[in-house]
Amino acid sequence: MRRYTKYTRITVFSGMALLFAIISSCSDDEPLLDTTPKITLKEITPTTVVQFTDSISLVIEYEDGDGDVGFWNPDSLALTVHDLRLANPDYFYVRPLTPDSNALAITGTIRIAIRNTFLLGNGDSETTRYEIKLKDRAGHWSNVVTTPEVVITR
DSSP, X not given: OHHHHHHXXXXXXXXXXXXXXXXXXXXXXXXXXXXXXXXXXXXXXOSEEETTTOOEEEEEEEEESSOOBXXXXXXXXXXXXXXXXXXXXXXXXXXXXXXXXXOOOEEEEEEEEEOOOOOSSSSSEEEEOEEEEEBBTTOOBOOOEEOOOEEEEO
16 A cells, blocks of 8 residues: 555656646747737739729738737727828728737738729829828837839829
């Protein structure tokens, strides 16, 4: 009976030592994502459009260390797309990308459709660029990304 107890203790102790070794080998060396959103432009198509006819598709990639991108209230606008020919940007709604009150590091893509692009002047074509930025629920604005030139024709 004593041998059984002795071996049981050794087994339990060995199991605890193994568990401790596994836990202590986990490190915090993995870099955490920043809690300020970061975006990159992945795609813009097409780069030549006919006014009032063609739509422009933008794809941005985002990452956020605490996952608080997007809002529950659809009146809270989190994404700006600024046609640099105009004084003010257009604002877009972004739905929450994580459950409420959960701080999760997230990455992903957002596709934006820009419709009804038009010429401002009387010419047959114009060029423009778009600046895009993203805001999280903490009020942090991402970096600004700028598109290549887009040609708008009649």
